[in-house]
Amino acid sequence: MKEIFERVSVRSYTDQPVEAEKIEDILRAGMCAPSAGNERPWHFVVLKDPKDFLPLMQISEHLQMLPQAKYVTQKRYRFDFWVQDCCAALENMLIEAKHLGLGAVWCGIYPDTEKIIRLCCMYGLPETVEVLALMPIGYPAIERKVHDRYKSDRVHIGRWENVLRDGATLDSLGFSDKRSASDEQMITS
Numbered sequence: 001m002k003e004i005f006e007r008v009s010v011r012s013y014t015d016q017p018v019e020a021e022k023i024e025d026i027l028r029a030g031m032c033a034p035s036a037g038n039e040r041p042w043h044f045v046v047l048k049d050p051k052d053f054l055p056l057m058q059i060s061e062h063l064q065m066l067p068q069a070k071y072v073t074q075k076r077y078r079f080d081f082w083v084q085d086c087c088a089a090l091e092n093m094l095i096e097a098k099h100l101g102l103g104a105v106w107c108g109i110y111p112d113t114e115k116i117i118r119l120c121c122m123y124g125l126p127e128t129v130e131v132l133a134l135m136p137i138g139y140p141a142i143e144r145k146v147h148d149r150y151k152s153d154r155v156h157i158g159r160w161e162n163v164l165r166d167g168a169t170l171d172s173l174g175f176s177d178k179r180s181a182s183d184e185q186m187i188t189s
């Protein structure tokens with residue numbers, strides 16, 4: 001899926017407004033994410049009106065760039081996996097934004113309690129709700145180059161000490177034709 005390989009954080013945007021259908025698509029993508037016990041613990045607060053963004057500037061210097069913003073929040077649910085669940089939703093949303101020709105960036109809020117409390121006060125969130133992240137979204141003002149980030153030395157075969165040598169591929173280890181792994185392809189400590 002090329003969007004996964006081409007996605008980068010986008011932090012500056014044109015003045016072009018983001019269409020409502022695109023925002024809905026992004027929300028739908030978020031809500032397609034897997035979640036523990038299928039709890040789907042997320043709620044999203046969409047900020048469209050620029051006057052709603054202004055208070056955000058007090059939250060983070062990174063947020064000087066908001067054409068449209070979404071919060072991902074959660075209420076208390078049965079399983080304690082809400083962070084993982086909402087992160088999966090956020091990642092889906094970043095990829096869908098890219099697919100739609102938009103740019104976005106994940107701005108972390110949780111676990112900064114002070115920021116969470118301030119956001120809850122600003123936007124009327126109940127105390128039972130946590131704020132995981134903010135996600136500004138807009139049409140990218142600049143194109144960023146994408147680099148290959150694959151690192152074979154982050155891949156361990158079977159046991160931690162068996163690390164792939166630089167440039168070695170899983171195929172060269174015989175994954176596809178069931179040959180046994182070649183020691184030459186691995187650094188074994």
Ligand SMILES: Cc1cc2nc3c(=O)[nH]c(=O)nc-3n(C[C@H](O)[C@H](O)[C@H](O)COP(=O)(O)O)c2cc1C
Binds near residue numbers: 010060108
């Ligand atoms: C949990 C989390 C918190 C982040 N918080 C911020 C942030 O506050 N401000 C920001 O500009 N980028 C933030 N980012 C984006 C990262 O800086 C970015 O993903 C990373 O530098 C890699 O760049 P890329 O997204 O272009 O691949 C955050 C990303 C994650 C996953």
